[in-house]
Amino acid sequence: MIGATIKEFKDAFTGELLVNGDWIVANVETAMAWPVEKQKFRFMDLDIWVIPLTLDHYPALAIKRPNNFSKAKCEKILLHFLSAVCWVEGVGALVDGIGGGNLPRPMGRVKQFGYSIRKEFELEYLPELQDARLRLALAIMREGRGSNIPSHAFVSYYRVMELTVASKRDDWINSHLSKLSGFHAATLKKLSERTENIGAYLRNEGRNASAHGGEEPLIDPDDPSHARRLWEELPVMEALAELAIEEELGVETSHTNWQRHLYELAGFKALLGREIVEALVLGKDISGERSVEVPCISVEISGHPPYETFKRLHPRPMERVGPHQIQFALRTEAGDFGFNFLLDFKEERLTFDVSSMIQAVDDGSATAAEGMADIGRFMRDY
Secondary structure, eight states: OTTOOOBOHHHHOOGGGGSOSOEEEEEEEESSOEESSOEEEEETTEEEEEEOOBTTBOOEEEEEOOTTSOHHHHHHHHHHHHHHHHHHHTOOEEEEEEEEESSOOOOBOOOOSOOOEESOOOOSOOOOOOSHHHHHHHHHHHHHHHOSOHHHHHHHHHHHHHHHOOSOHHHHHHHHGGGSOGGGHHHHHHHHHHOSOHHHHIIIIIIIHHHOSSSSSOOOTTOHHHHHHHHHHHHHHHHHHHHHHHHHSOOOOHHHHHHHTHHHHHHHHHHHOHHHHHHHHHTOOOTTSOOOOOOOBOOOOTTSOOOGGGSSBEEOOOEEOSSSEEEEEEEOTTSSEEEEEEEETTTTEEEOOTTTSEEEOOOSSHHHHHHHHHHHHHHHHO
């Protein structure tokens, strides 16, 4: 990841992380790429800090506890946040102890290899966890994905099914197998050769065999063939659990959310307001609607340093160019550099042609030269 470097422990903690308080820290054990820069997110009415990964300390999440929140409530919200992040990332995580103190100090450990890092989390989409059943489903999913014991993971995924699909789980599984991706085709073919009722098979030979110890069928941890079979079938069970959460609880995966492209126009929708947005979606007249004040906007590329020329660009008046489309332009104060975008509210897309979106005037001045240099770097980064 560009710009991602693991820091020394003392260099990772600056600013608000050095302010004394009643800090609560969850030490995280995960294979997901963890940030090397501190981040703060607002979640369930609290500020959640992502504590950077360092070579000699755990990656962690932290809350500076407000007086009106109990320690137990803060601990639960920390784990709810971790479960939501794991759902978006499609990976698991376990918590290796919750501690705290006057500063947000994670537990120490020595681990020189096996890290996967990123500069920071990009959480444009994070599900809201108002429903207790949803919170539990994502928590169980997080633990299942974070476990390296196949029988434990299998039971976790089936627990998700028990939580989300109230009855007739065998029938639900059998009717949804066709929705799984081609990645699972080989395993599904083997399963179909073993049984006509894959749902019942996964329940008996997977869930029951993993959870029970007094009757057949059962999973023997000392029999490698049992572990091999479960590892082979586990991705199917995981995919079914994810599908159950998405369909039965209505929580999109990040892939589904990305496919809908809702993030592309989200900021503009907030500026325009519900009435104008609904009119554009339906192709109705908006001439009588209120005028819209758009603030200065900076254009950047995630993971790359900012471009001085593209900081605080001034918006030009929006122009409607179709039933559902608005032309939107940004310019420097002098008007010599800028960007053109098309906002399509029917297709939920922000579109542009990267080869022509930058409007530049080179008058031979130093400012123009700096602008052209920024354009060149922008194009290379893009």
